[in-house]
Amino acid sequence: MHEMSYVIRFVNRAIETAEERKAERVKRILVSVGEMTDVLPEYLHRYYPSAVKGTILEGSVLETKKEPVCVLCASCGKEYHPEKDNGYACPRCHGTEGKITAGRGVVLEQVELES
Ligand SMILES: [Zn+2]
Numbered sequence: 844m845h846e847m848s849y850v851i852r853f854v855n856r857a858i859e860t861a862e863e864r865k866a867e868r869v870k871r872i873l874v875s876v877g878e879m880t881d882v883l884p885e886y887l888h889r890y891y892p893s894a895v896k897g898t899i900l901e902g903s904v905l906e907t908k909k910e911p912v913c914v915l916c917a918s919c920g921k922e923y924h925p926e927k928d929n930g931y932a933c934p935r936c937h938g939t940e941g942k943i944t945a946g947r948g949v950v951l952e953q954v955e956l957e958s
Contacts, residue, residue: 845888850894853951861899862952868957869903875910877946884909887949912946 859870861918876882891905914925918938925931925941932939 847890847894849882849949850887850890851946853949854891854894854898854900856951857900857954858898860951863957864954864956866899866956869900869954870957871904871906871950871955872900872954873906873908873953873955875908875950875952877910877948877950878912879943879946882949909954910946910950913944914941915944916941927946 853872853874857869859871874887876884876887880928887907888905895901895903911924913922914931914933915922916933916936917940919933919936920945921935922934923934926934929937930939933941
């Protein structure tokens with residue numbers, strides 16, 4: 844299950860963030876899961892408790908949200924959500940050369956510290 848490697852990665856990032864802010868406990872973290880990944884949030888939730896055991900994150904809540912794919916059109920600069928119906932082309936100029944700017948990874952969005 845490759846989800847575990849994602850969990851370890853964002854847990855480590857969250858620990859770093861918490862340590863940088865000199866926190867003693869973390870209450871909640873928010874992770875966005877890109878639409879283009881094959882990561883299932885339920886697995887992230889399943890592995891989370893064992894991944895944070897014994898760390899500053901132990902007992903914290905993991906929240907996940909879906910992040911839609913976003914493409915930046917190389918021809919006209921429009922950012923859009925690719926739709927299958929038009930062959931994932933840009934809705935403004937119909938260009939198909941674009942760069943994916945969001946929705947491709949598992950990203951740590953927020954670390955909420957206990958105050
Ligand atoms: Zn365009």
